[in-house]
C-alpha cells in the first residue's frame with residue numbers, strides 16, 4: 001500500500017480550491033477590468049505572445065499555482081526530462097523529443113551513449129531522400145521521376161506531418177514544385193482506395209511510417225499499397241526498393257516486411273509517437289517545405305526548449321499555459337477546451353493537439369499507480385475559429401457547458417509592396433477581418449451581455465452569459481520557425497500539466513485493450529466468436545451476419 005501523498009492532500013492544492021470558490025462567483029469581466037492586471041497577464045518570448053488576461057485568474061491564484069508547481073518539483077522535472085531522465089516510468093524510458101532539435105555539437109547522453117550525432121545522422125538521411133526526390137533523381141520502375149509521395153501512418157505517424165504540411169504549404173521551395181504529398185491513415189481503406197485511383201504506380205513512392213511497425217491500420221494500408229504496386233510491376237524485389245521507404249524504430253520489422261536497409265530511416269524508442277514529427281517521421285514535412293525550412297522549424301522548437309529550461313516559472317510561457325490549463329480543468333472544473341486558430345493554415349492543429357493532449361494526459365492513476373480524485377485532461381477539440389463561429393460557437397455563447405479556449409492568431413500576413421494589386425489588398429483585408437473576429441469573440445465570451453445592448457425587457461434567448469475564459473496566443477507571423485515554437489509550447493504545456501497532476505504523460509496504455517479486442521472481433525466476424533462475447537455484441541454480430549447473408553457470426 002502506497003503511503004505517498006495525493007496531490008489533492010497538499011496544502012497548496014487546498015488553498016487553490018479555496019481561491020477557486022471565491023473567484024467562481026465573481027463576474028469574469030470584473031476580474032479582468034483592471035488594466036494593471038491585464039498588463040501583468042501578458043507574456044512574451046521572441047515572436048510569441050500569450051495573453052492570459054481573459055482568464056478567471058487573479059494574482060493570488062497565479063501565485064498559488066506557482067507554489068503548487070514548486071511543491072510538485074516542476075523545475076527538477078523539467079531538467080530531468082530535458083536531460084534524458086526516465087520520465088516515462090511505465091515503459092522505463094526517457095522522453096527526448098527535445099533531443100531531436102538539438103544543434104550539432106550539443107551534448108546529451110542516453111544510457112551513457114551520445115545521441116546528438118545519431119539524431120543528425122538520421123536527419124542527414126532525411127535530407128538525402130529529400131534531395132533525391134526534389135532533384136528528380138529518385139525514379140520508379142519505369143525510369144520516370146517520382147511525382148506523388150504517400151505517407152501511410154496513423155496517430156503520431158500521421159497527424160503531425162499532415163498538420164504541419166498543411167500549415168506550411170506556402171513555404172514549399174521551387175524544387176518541390178509539382179511534387180504532391182498525400183496522407184493515408186484510416187483503417188477501412190477508403191482514403192487509400194480514393195487516392196490510388198488518381199495515382200500512377202510508376203511515379204508513386206510510399207513512406208510506411210510507424211514507430212512500432214506493427215500498427216494494424218498502417219500495415220493493412222501498406223499491404224494494399226504493395227499489392228497495387230505489384231499489379232503494375234510484379235517483381236517485389238525490384239519494386240519495393242524503388243517505391244517504399246520505411247520510417248520506424250524497428251529495423252527488424254521493416255526488413256521482415258521487405259524494406260531494404262538503404263530505404264529504412266530509423267528513430268528511437270525514446271521518441272513518443274505524438275512527439276515524433278521532429279524525427280524522420282517528419283520526412284513528408286521536409287519533402288513539402290524543403291530541408292532549410294524543416295531545420296528552421298526544429299530551431300523554433302529548440303528556442304522554446306531553451307526558454308522552458310532557463311526561464312523562471314513565473315515568466316515561463318509553457319509553464320504558465322500549463323498552469324492555466326490545470327486551473328481551468330481541475331480547480332474551476334471546466335471539462336472542455338476548444339482550440340480556435342484564426343488562420344486557415346492551422347486547420348488541422350486542433351486535431352493534432354487532440355492527440356497530443358488527450359493521449360498524454362487522459363489518465364486517472366498517478367505516477368504511484370493510485371487512482372486520483374481530481375479531474376485531469378479536458379475534452380479538447382477545435383476548428384478554424386471563423387468557421388467554428390458558424391458551427392459550434394452557439395454552444396460557447398449560450399450553451400450550459402463551460403468551455404475554456406485558446407485563440408491563436410498570426411498578426412502579420414500578406415505584407416503589401418507597391419507592386420501588389422487589388423486582389424492582394426483584398427487578402428490583407430481578409431486577414432484583418434479574421435483578427436477582428438478573433439478579438440470580438442474573446443470579448444463576447446468574457447463579457448457576455450455587457451458587450452451587447454441588453455435592456456431589462458430583452459428576452460433570454462438574446463442574452464449572452466459570458467464568463468467563458470480564454471487565452472489569446474499571438475504569433476508575429478506564421479512561418480516554419482514560429483510554427484516550431486508553437487508546437488513545442490504545447491508539448492511542454494502538456495508536460496507541465498502532467499507534473500501538477502502527478503501522471504505519466506508519455507505512455508498510452510488506454511489504447512491497448514481496444515487493439516486486442518479488435519483482433520477477437522476479427523475472429524468473431526469470421527465465424528469464430530469467443531464463448532464469453534457479451535449479449536449486445538453477439539446481437540450486432542448476428543445482425544451483420546443477417547445483412548451480409550453469409551452466415552458468419554454467432
Ligand SMILES: O=P(O)(O)OC[C@H]1O[C@](O)(CO)[C@@H](O)[C@@H]1O
Nearest residue numbers: 155156157210211212215273511
Ligand atoms: O507509429 P505507430 O507505432 O504506428 O503508432 C501510431 C499511433 O498509435 C498509438 O500507439 C496509439 O494506438 C499512438 O500513440 C501512435 O502515435
